[in-house]
Amino acid sequence: MHISPLSYVQSEEIASLHKSAVSDTSSYLGKKYVTRLYQLLLSHPKQHISFGAFEKGHLIGVIIATTHIRNTQKAMHTLFTFRSLPTLFFRFLTGGITPKKVVKRLLFERKIQALLGNNTAAIVVLFVDPTHVRTGVGKALVHSVIVKFKKAQAKFVYVDVSSDNDEGLSFFEHIGFIKLFEYFGGTLLRYSLTQKKRTNQE
């Protein structure tokens, strides 16, 4: 496996892997929306740190982190336009997404935005091809981001995980993230970049 930075032109490939690896709200919104999400994140390389893990030339894992969580979340909200409404409504009807889920997510985001300054480093997306999980890919991707943030002299890196995502929570806790709080179905975790004991790979 090798790890290298991702670029805008890989947005569609990333979106395909996202759809097979993640069953979150964004996946339910369809490939077009997910592709636009990655085009957005990868078109701001100064603010977003991104790495892909590759095995024999195939993308098997993705991580994207931001140096400014508030700006990133605001930018992600702009992806929802009037044109998204029919899809959203259809997903409400078919049960993929519920209005309650959307409201809970917005409340959670409001809470973390109030708590964290804009100048806050955070992991925005992380996923690994289901056929390659538990082989150290996720850990290696987080490690790459941690190295970058340390160079930039950040003190902490945050991540929010759905409180019902047991595998995601176990993963982040295993590599040294600490749970800060749970609120409306979301859990915020933090990793200290100045701590002595770091991820197992360091």
Ligand SMILES: CC(C)(COP(=O)(O)OP(=O)(O)OC[C@H]1O[C@@H](n2cnc3c(N)ncnc32)[C@H](O)[C@@H]1OP(=O)(O)O)[C@@H](O)C(=O)NCCC(=O)NCCS
């Ligand atoms: C969470 C995820 C990124 C982990 O990636 P991964 O490549 O499988 O993780 P690693 O192999 O590097 O695991 C490192 C350690 O984390 C812990 N861990 C990882 N997955 C776990 C799981 N499903 N259950 C319990 N512990 C787990 C283990 O301790 C593991 O070490 P071990 O395999 O030696 O026991 C992957 O399962 C995934 O893509 N999930 C779907 C998307 C997601 O939930 N993303 C996180 C929220 S942003």
